[in-house]
Amino acid sequence: MLIGLALAALAGAAIPFGAWLGTFRRAGPTPHAVALRHGIVAFGAGALLSAVALVLVPEGAERVHPVAVPLIFVAGGVAFAFVDRALARRGGHVAQFLAMMLDYLPEALALGAMLAGDPSVAVLLAMLIAMQNLPEGFNAFREMKEGSGWSDRRLLLLFTAMVPLGPIMAFIGMAVIDADSALLGSLMLFSAGGILYLLFEDVAPLVPLKDVWAPPFGAVAGFALGLAGHMATGG
Numbered sequence: 001m002l003i004g005l006a007l008a009a010l011a012g013a014a015i016p017f018g019a020w021l022g023t024f025r026r027a028g029p030t031p032h033a034v035a036l037r038h039g040i041v042a043f044g045a046g047a048l049l050s051a052v053a054l055v056l057v058p059e060g061a062e063r064v065h066p067v068a069v070p071l072i073f074v075a076g077g078v079a080f081a082f083v084d085r086a087l088a089r090r091g092g093h094v095a096q097f098l099a100m101m102l103d104y105l106p107e108a109l110a111l112g113a114m115l116a117g118d119p120s121v122a123v124l125l126a127m128l129i130a131m132q133n134l135p136e137g138f139n140a141f142r143e144m145k146e147g148s149g150w151s152d153r154r155l156l157l158l159f160t161a162m163v164p165l166g167p168i169m170a171f172i173g174m175a176v177i178d179a180d181s182a183l184l185g186s187l188m189l190f191s192a193g194g195i196l197y198l199l200f201e202d203v204a205p206l207v208p209l210k211d212v213w214a215p216p217f218g219a220v221a222g223f224a225l226g227l228a229g230h231m232a233t234g235g
Helices: 002-021 031-063 068-089 095-115 119-148 152-161 165-175 182-206 217-232
Strands: none
Touching: 002 095, 002 119, 002 152, 002 165, 031 068, 031 095, 031 119, 031 182, 031 217, 068 095, 068 182, 095 119, 095 165, 095 182, 119 152, 119 217
């Protein structure tokens, strides 16, 4: 149990570390700096898309009745469409943050549930979660910094406060949820629908730059990272 909690905590620590990297800003928005920023946003989007396509949907679909799979997936998208619209009316800028947490929490839950069955896969999953959380933490920090007006310190405290949620979810996964349960599958599918909505509504539109073609390749690299992990686990 202690190993599982430590793995989830280390994976979650990548969130504030990525946010901390986001505090380093140049004096002016040079073209290279802007292209790099858009590339990192695309990399995070690719990593999230790989989590949906290679982990959350296939693993969730294995645990849920086939008829319920698309219904739960769509329900996640609809739910987060309402949340996104409500935040937009209030001037919120937290799409990247929501997508990051939608990815991190169900994967931490699955991490805990998988420790009892296949510890080696659980360790690799923790590493993949950490690699995804790093660019996602960076992107979410920059988005919230530009939209909320909060100080760097306040945002870093918020992102650091999210780290314990991973061990909590991993503990629930170990103690309460069976690795093959329909509840775990439903949470994965619901989160996947929400992530996909946020990706195409709020995240992907931030990637393109006029007359600059490199940033979208960040999405390719991010998806390739998830694909490599999927293949390494025998997927």
